[in-house]
Amino acid sequence: MNSRILHIATNTFREAVRDRVLYNLIAFALLMSIAAVLVGQISIHIERLVVINLGLTAVSLFGLVIAILIGIGLVSKEMDKRTLYTVLSRPVRRWEFIAGKFFGLTGTLIVNTFFMAIGVFAALAYVSHHFVRSDAWVLAALYFIVLQFVLITALALFFSSFSTPIFSAVFAFWLFVIGNFAGDLRNFAAMTHGVTRALATAAAYIVPNFSDLNVISQVAHGEAVPIRLIILNTAYVTVYALAVLSGAVVIFERRNLK
Amino acid sequence: MPAIEILGLEKIYNVGFWRKRTRRALHPLHLSVEEGEIFGFLGPNGAGKTTTLKILMGLVFPTSGTARILDLGLDDPRMKAQIGFLPEQPYFYDYLTARELLKYYGQLSGVDAKYLSRRVDDVLDQVGLANSANVQLRKFSKGMLQRAGIAQAILHDPKVVFLDEPMSGLDPMGRREVRNLIEKLKAAGKTVFFSTHILSDAEALCDRVAILHMGELRGVGAVAELTAGVHGKVEIVWHGTNVPSVVRSITAEIHSAAGITRAVLPEESQDAVLEGLRREGFHLISLTPVRTSLEDYFVAQLGSATKEEAVSIRG
Numbered sequence: 102m103n104s105r106i107l108h109i110a111t112n113t114f115r116e117a118v119r120d121r122v123l124y125n126l127i128a129f130a131l132l133m134s135i136a137a138v139l140v141g142q143i144s145i146h147i148e149r150l151v152v153i154n155l156g157l158t159a160v161s162l163f164g165l166v167i168a169i170l171i172g173i174g175l176v177s178k179e180m181d182k183r184t185l186y187t188v189l190s191r192p193v194r195r196w197e198f199i200a201g202k203f204f205g206l207t208g209t210l211i212v213n214t215f216f217m218a219i220g221v222f223a224a225l226a227y228v229s230h231h232f233v234r235s236d237a238w239v240l241a242a243l244y245f246i247v248l249q250f251v252l253i254t255a256l257a258l259f260f261s262s263f264s265t266p267i268f269s270a271v272f273a274f275w276l277f278v279i280g281n282f283a284g285d286l287r288n289f290a291a292m293t294h295g296v297t298r299a300l301a302t303a304a305a306y307i308v309p310n311f312s313d314l315n316v317i318s319q320v321a322h323g324e325a326v327p328i329r330l331i332i333l334n335t336a337y338v339t340v341y342a343l344a345v346l347s348g349a350v351v352i353f354e355r356r357n358l359k
Numbered sequence: 360m361p362a363i364e365i366l367g368l369e370k371i372y373n374v375g376f377w378r379k380r381t382r383r384a385l386h387p388l389h390l391s392v393e394e395g396e397i398f399g400f401l402g403p404n405g406a407g408k409t410t411t412l413k414i415l416m417g418l419v420f421p422t423s424g425t426a427r428i429l430d431l432g433l434d435d436p437r438m439k440a441q442i443g444f445l446p447e448q449p450y451f452y453d454y455l456t457a458r459e460l461l462k463y464y465g466q467l468s469g470v471d472a473k474y475l476s477r478r479v480d481d482v483l484d485q486v487g488l489a490n491s492a493n494v495q496l497r498k499f500s501k502g503m504l505q506r507a508g509i510a511q512a513i514l515h516d517p518k519v520v521f522l523d524e525p526m527s528g529l530d531p532m533g534r535r536e537v538r539n540l541i542e543k544l545k546a547a548g549k550t551v552f553f554s555t556h557i558l559s560d561a562e563a564l565c566d567r568v569a570i571l572h573m574g575e576l577r578g579v580g581a582v583a584e585l586t587a588g589v590h591g592k593v594e595i596v597w598h599g600t601n602v603p604s605v606v607r608s609i610t611a612e613i614h615s616a617a618g619i620t621r622a623v624l625p626e627e628s629q630d631a632v633l634e635g636l637r638r639e640g641f642h643l644i645s646l647t648p649v650r651t652s653l654e655d656y657f658v659a660q661l662g663s664a665t666k667e668e669a670v671s672i673r674g
Contacts, residue, residue, distance in 0.1 A: 108466040112452070119454035182450050187511055190416040190444040191467045192436035357372075358418040 105193050106201040113205020114212075117171060122209065125163050126216050132159055137224040148228035153239060153321040156221035161246050161317070163217065164210050165277065168250050171209070172257025173269035175202040176349075180358055189358070196350045203258055203346060210250040218243050235323040241331060242320040248338040249314045253277060255342040256309065259349040263356070280311035309341055360430050362519050362550040363392040363415070367424035370410050370574075384410045386575040387424055392552055392567075394518075397545050399561035400554040401657065402571035408554040409447055411571070412523050416444050428519060440469055443517035447524045447554075449508035453497035457488050457507050460496060461514055468515035478514065486510045487536060501528040509537065513544070520544055522553035526560055538564060562653040570660050577660040585656045591626040592649040595633075598642040605635030623649060 117123070136155050140148045176199070179185040188198060218240075225236065256276055260269035279286075283305060290301035314334055316326050370385040385407045392398045402408050413419040415426055417433050431438035451460055461479040470478060483489050486506040491499070496507065505528045512520055525541070526534045541564055544551050555561055561568050562582055569579040578585055595606075600615040602622070607613070609632065612623040624632055629646065636643055 105467055108463060112455075112463055116452065116454055183446060184450060184452055186413075186416070186418055186446040187444065187449065187451070187464065187508075188467060189418060190439065190442070191464065192439040192469060193467055194436070355420075357420055358413065 103197065105197050106204065109188075109193070109198060109201025110203075110205035110208060113175070113202050114208050117167075117206070117209040122167055122171065123213060123216075125167065126213065126220075129159060129163055129217050130220055133220045133224040137227045141228050149225065149233075149236075149323075150321045152224050152228055153221070153242075154317060156217075156224060157239070157242050157246065157317040157320070160214060160217045160221065160243065161249065161315075164214060164246065164250050165253060167213065168206065168210055168253040169257055169270055169273050169277075171206055172254050173261050173266045173273065175206060175258050176261040176353065177264070177266055177269070183358075185358055195354050199258065199262070199346060199350050199353055203254060206254050206258075207251055210254065211247055214243060214247055214250070233323070235320075235325070238316075238320045238324070238326050241326040242316050244331070245314045245316055245326075245334060248334055249311055251338055251342050252280075252309050252311070252314075252345075255345040255349075259345045259352075262349040262353040276309060277311060280309040281315065282312065283308055283310040284312040310337065313337075360394070361391040362394040362396070363390070363398075363426070363428050363552060364430075365390040365411075365415075365424075365426045368411065368414055368421045368426055369423045370407075370414060370419065371422045384574050385414075385421075388571075388576055390569055390576070390579065392550060394550050395545065395548055396566045397541060397551045397564050398553070399565035399568035400552060400571065401556065401558065401561055401568055401653075402554075403556060403661065405573070406571040407574035408571055409523055410574075412444075412446075412521055412554060415521065416442075440515070441518045443512035443515065443520040445508045445512040445520075445522045445525055448527060449504060451496050451504065451507060451511075453499075454495060456493045456495050457483060457499075457510070458492040460507065461510055464511045465514055470515050478516075482510045482514050485513075485540065487533075502530060502533050505529055506533070509540065513540075517549070519550040519552065522551065524555055525553055526555065526557055534560070558652070558654045558657055568653070570657060572661055578656070582653050586653060592623050592655075593626055593629050594621060594623050594645075594647045594649050595629070595636075596621045596644040596646075597636055598644060601641075603632075603635045603639045603641065606632055619644060 133152075133156060136152060140151050179188075185198075189195065221239065221243075222232075222236075225239075226232065253273060257269060257273045260272045264272065286301065286305035286308065290298055290305050293301055313330070316330075320326065365388050367387040367389055368385060369387045370383070372382045372384055374380050374382050388407075388411060400408050400411070410419065414421050415428065415433065417439070426433055428438050429441055452463075455463065458479055461482060462475060465475045465479060466472075480489070480492070483492050486509050488503065488506050488510065491503060496504065499507065505525070509522070509525060512522065522541075525537050529537060538560065541551050541553070553564075565582060567579065567581050568585065570577040570585075597620055598618065600618065600620055602613055602615075602620060606622050606624070609628050610622055610624045614621050622632075626648070633643070633646070
């Protein structure tokens with residue numbers, strides 16, 4: 102990473118911290134503490150299932166909200182407040198600005214997820230008093246959640262490069278919801294014929310595939326996550342995020358900053 | 360080699376969502392600024408000054424034309440490393456302290472990390488913010504933000520400094536300090552290109568000025584050259600508070616106080632007025648030429664532009 106991207110990323114992270122974004126960890130800690138205490142009291146041997154399900158879903162939702170709320174303002178807020186003027190009048194390329202913003206927010210979400218992961222494992226330790234081998238797959242599920250954040254951040258940044266924050270939020274959230282049904286969309290496409298099949302297939306492959314990145318239920322039941330899936334998901338998210346970010350760069354490179 | 364060379368920069372905006380219309384913000388502009396000059400870019404609000412500066416900074420793309428700064432293209436990072444820019448009414452990352460902000464900008468400008476901290480302290484001291492270095496910018500007044508803006512523009516010791524309304528928001532002391540700072544930059548061999556609508560600042564500081572009105576260049580040159588072509592005025596003072604009819608018919612700039620009257624008249628009417636005063640028995644005290652100011656030139660230019668526009672609208 103070149104130094105300018107690193108400095109912009111660091112500043113984006115610092116902004117999130119100073120804007121008290123990481124305060125969501127307090128709400129998350131409270132949620133996990135209450136869940137752990139309640140589940141511990143009504144134990145019917147599904148403690149692990151409940152804590153993992155609840156914990157990972159909360160990690161995903163908290164991160165999703167942060168990714169969308171901050172992501173949609175990454176470019177538009179800097180344009181509105183004109184803070185961009187003094188950045189882009191320096192030897193900073195526009196693509197470097199986009200890359201720095203992306204890495205800054207992704208870094209923020211990774212740090213946030215790291216602390217939340219500690220909370221999930223702490224709650225798990227509290228309710229079951231020991232870890233089992235299959236708990237390691239919780240780490241794989243957390244990794245997939247981070248991959249979801251990478252996609253959402255790239256999408257929010259893409260919309261932020263040409264749209265208003267409200268529209269960006271709606272578009273990004275809508276794509277997240279649709280993307281969670283990407284598997285069903287592909288199945289539907291397979292059952293149709295002709296033009297409908299072509300359109301449904303195209304739509305199924307264009308929307309980001311969030312459904313393959315959700316293994317929370319599987320992991321909660323102690324099932325393993327195939328290594329092949331980890332590799333494929335990593336490759337998919339890398340390619341998809343790069344394509345979306347390239348789109349953001351192409352649009353942003355042509356924008357007049359009024 | 361000129362420090363700044365503007366070759367026919369033009370900007371036309373498309374406005375309207377459904378019915379697309381065009382709005383010309385800048386007519387093809389040709390301008391050249393020499394190294395070491397303090398160049399004033401003058402014009403009323405909406406004249407196209409900020410648009411020109413934004414194009415030069417690579418924030419807005421021109422519809423046609425080009426420009427070179429230090430003989431490098433506008434998108435060349437080597438050029439951007441050698442220029443400083445203060446935007447109009449600057450707004451900065453308000454969660455940062457002044458020191459953090461300058462450090463960040465220094466990093467982006469490629470200032471050597473070994474010297475950065477010392478340089479930041481020096482510049483903060485230069486703009487009078489040394490005591491507020493560790494205060495978050497959200498607690499800064501407008502004047503302090505302007506100083507922080509000037510600090511970030513000169514932090515990396517640029518060869519050319521662009522200042523968009525640098526005196527805006529400053530109190531008289533602050534304005535004087537900025538004027539001194541601009542003079543220091545010139546003494547250090549820097550080129551300063553600044554836009555303003557405060558003509559006294561331009562008159563006091565600039566080697567040359569350009570006047571822009573409605574996106575069109577109305578005049579460019581040294582202040583003395585520009586004002587030489589404007590017809591001068593004279594101030595006539597006489598005893599008494601009565602005003603001869605000949606004076607009344609020529610000017611409305613007449614003030615009576617403490618038993619004497621002053622009138623400011625066009626130079627070419629002075630003989631007729633003196634004759635009138637003598638004929639009616641007034642006792643003349645003095646007749647003094649009034650120095651033509653940049654303001655007179657400015658008003659004359661904008662006045663003629665407005666008349667031309669009125670004619671073209673009627674036509």
